[in-house]
Amino acid sequence: MGNCLMSLKSHSAAEKSVSNMYSNQSTNPDTRPSTYTTTSGTLSNTNGEGSSVTSSSAGQQSQSQFSAAASCGTGTSSMGEILATPNLKVYSFADLKSATKSFKSDTVLGVGGFGTVYKGWVDGDTLEPCKVGTGIMVAVKKLNHESVQGFQEWQSEVKFLGTLCHPNLVKLLGYCGEDQELVLVYEFMQRGSLENHLFRRSSATEILSWDKRLKIAIGAARGLEFLHSSEKKIIYRDFKASNILLDMDYNPKISDFGLAKLGPSGGDSHVTTRIMGTYGYAAPEYVATGHLYVKSDVYGFGVVLLEMLTGLRVVDMKRPSSQHNLIDWAKPRLLHKRKLKTMMDARIQGQYSTKAAVQAAQLTLQCLEIEPRNRPSMKEVVEVLEQVDSMTVRQ
Numbered sequence: 317m318g319n320c321l322m323s324l325k326s327h328s329a330a331e332k333s334v335s336n337m338y339s340n341q342s343t344n345p346d347t348r349p350s351t352y353t354t355t356s357g358t359l360s361n362t363n364g365e366g367s368s369v370t371s372s373s374a375g376q377q378s379q380s381q382f383s384a385a386a387s388c389g390t391g392t393s394s395m396g397e398i399l400a401t402p403n404l405k406v407y408s409f410a411d412l413k414s415a416t417k418s419f420k421s422d423t424v425l426g427v428g429g430f431g432t433v434y435k436g437w438v439d440g441d442t443l444e445p446c447k448v449g450t451g452i453m454v455a456v457k458k459l460n461h462e463s464v465q466g467f468q469e470w471q472s473e474v475k476f477l478g479t480l481c482h483p484n485l486v487k488l489l490g491y492c493g494e495d496q497e498l499v500l501v502y503e504f505m506q507r508g509s510l511e512n513h514l515f516r517r518s519s520a521t522e523i524l525s526w527d528k529r530l531k532i533a534i535g536a537a538r539g540l541e542f543l544h545s546s547e548k549k550i551i552y553r554d555f556k557a558s559n560i561l562l563d564m565d566y567n568p569k570i571s572d573f574g575l576a577k578l579g580p581s582g583g584d585s586h587v588t589t590r591i592m593g594t595y596g597y598a599a600p601e602y603v604a605t606g607h608l609y610v611k612s613d614v615y616g617f618g619v620v621l622l623e624m625l626t627g628l629r630v631v632d633m634k635r636p637s638s639q640h641n642l643i644d645w646a647k648p649r650l651l652h653k654r655k656l657k658t659m660m661d662a663r664i665q666g667q668y669s670t671k672a673a674v675q676a677a678q679l680t681l682q683c684l685e686i687e688p689r690n691r692p693s694m695k696e697v698v699e700v701l702e703q704v705d706s707m708t709v710r711q
């Protein structure tokens with residue numbers, strides 16, 4: 317779970333709008349939660365940032381028409397594609413209860429800012445819920461009732477992720493929007509999040525080698541590159557280690573499109589929006605002004621790259637005060653070979669050449685440039701990371 321920069325005081329309006337949406341099918345897509353305020357620890361709030369997805373508009377596909385293969389995936393090229401309409405399975409709440417042992421605590425995979433993620437089981441072809449332990453495993457995110465943000469995250473997830481197909485974006489398989497129960501069903505990512513591997517190691521997680529870190533960085537960069545290069549540029553807005561999930565082979569996939577936003581159009585360089593995201597990862601121009609650039613995602617990517625190189629969290633109040641913020645501490649050191657050596661994660665020492673580390677550090681610095689226009693594009697980031705990868709001699 318990250319330090320998500322949001323909270324709310326009042327949620328009654330949102331609850332009402334959710335229940336209206338599903339109790340009568342004549343939903344007004346513009347029904348949005350109204351005002352709420354921030355508390356400390358929060359960058360800001362939201363009001364009207366949700367997109368207009370409703371149970372009827374999102375679920376164009378009837379259950380009987382659904383085929384898991386048709387959704388997005390088997391035939392999806394490595395370039396990715398954007399579907400005209402979401403191709404998602406619509407679940408009843410009862411379906412998802414039976415797929416998750418009634419959301420029993422022993423099926424919990426993790427807890428996020430907006431809800432709890434459970435392990436569930438569905439048929440691999442039809443995606444119908446099936447007996448626990450049979451079929452394929454899925455991740456079922458049940459959003460908190462009391463969270464207005466959860467409602468907006470749910471809408472945004474269906475709107476964006478429901479249409480996006482790319483090997484480095486987690487696949488949304490279906491959703492439930494029944495009464496006040498908002499649930500999202502995703503492909504299961506066996507190795508959990510990058511954050512767990514870097515910072516919360518257990519017996520089940522292994523230390524990520526240099527090779528694996530590069531593979532994860534390149535894949536995640538390709539996912540962002542895809543979003544940025546789509547016709548309507550999509551700004552992901554919440555790039556962080558806990559939103560990068562890993563499959564069995566450590567292929568990374570970006571998850572959590574709750575804060576994604578369509579990028580600027582008509583020659584504008586940025587969109588202006590309420591400030592949301594996660595402390596440490598959010599770009600300085602966005603935190604200061606609410607101006608969100610495509611390059612604001614590049615900053616977040618630079619933060620994750622720095623975390624991967626050093627094995628340290630971007631913000632950690634347990635470190636000495638001069639090192640609370642990893643970026644402030646690391647930036648002046650990244651250009652010095654000797655200092656860089658001491659900053660690199662000791663657990664991967666000897667696995668990379670100095671040249672590769674220096675190039676990765678320079679790229680990190682460029683991504684962390686204060687001025688958005690001085691940051692590289694994600695296409696350039698992918699190219700540099702591939703060069704770094706080619707420097708690694710593999711036995």
Ligand SMILES: Nc1ncnc2c1ncn2[C@@H]1O[C@H](COP(=O)(O)OP(=O)(O)OP(=O)(O)O)[C@@H](O)[C@H]1O
Nearest residue numbers: 317318320426427428429433455502504505509558
């Ligand atoms: N598709 C998935 N497959 C396997 N595990 C998952 C999946 N999605 C989420 N999880 C697990 O559930 C945890 C919580 O995920 P969630 O997306 O709700 O929150 P988060 O990204 O960790 O935090 P926040 O919501 O504050 O940004 C993740 O850290 C991960 O361990």
